[in-house]
Amino acid sequence: MRGHEAVVKVLLEKNADIESKDDRSDLTPLSLTAMRGHEAVVKVLLEKNADIESKDSVFGRTPLSWAAIEGHKAVVKMLLEKNANIESKDSVYSQTPLSRAAEKGHEAVVKLLLKKNADVESKDNEFGRTPLSWAVIGGHEAVVKLIRDAKSSRLSV
Incomplete structure (x- = not known):
């Protein structure tokens, strides 16, 4: 959770449970560090084959979802390279x-997600909103443009 790589390595050498979950929300070490x-x-955790699809019990989010929410580009890239499920939906609103x-x-x-062909038409189950809708609501003009461009390029194929 605090990013102490050397401590994590020592614990893993001592056979610490790489899939242990915290008592509050069942977050694994990979989810916590991705977040x-x-x-x-x-x-380090990916090299030790930590479960990239583990979901917490509160929000039902994977490490990829947590990294995406927090904007950690490098972590998202690492998880995508390990074939994390790009369309995994959380259990709260079914958002990708x-x-x-x-x-x-x-x-x-x-x-990054668009380059990996993330579904731009995916709708959440609370409001029926797509990624484009969420970007518009947030006033994120650059993101709106990225998604619109991705939609139009996929339509022209």
């Missing part, structure tokens, strides 16, 4: 990482 953007620790990143205005993360 905080600690790239070095995320890399793209919807969450668009809502928050994280342009670099949105760009």
Whole structure:
């Protein structure tokens, strides 16, 4: 959670449970470090085959969702390289990482997700909003343009 790479390595050498979950919301070490953007620790955990699809019990979010929400581009990239489920929906509103990143205005993360063909038409189950809707509501003009461009280029194929 605090990004202490050396401590994580020592604990893993001592066979610490890489999938242990906290008592509050069942977040794994990978989810916590992805949320905080600690790239070095995320890399160590991924090298040890931490579960990239683990979901917490409160929001039902994967490490990719947490990294996308917080705008941690490098962590999102690492998780995508390990084939994290780009369309994983959280259990609160059924939002994808793209919807969450668009809502928050994280342009670099949105760009990465669009390059990996994230579904621009995915709708949440609370309001029926797409990533474009969330970007518009948030007033994130650059993200709106990215999504609109992605939609039009996919239509012309």
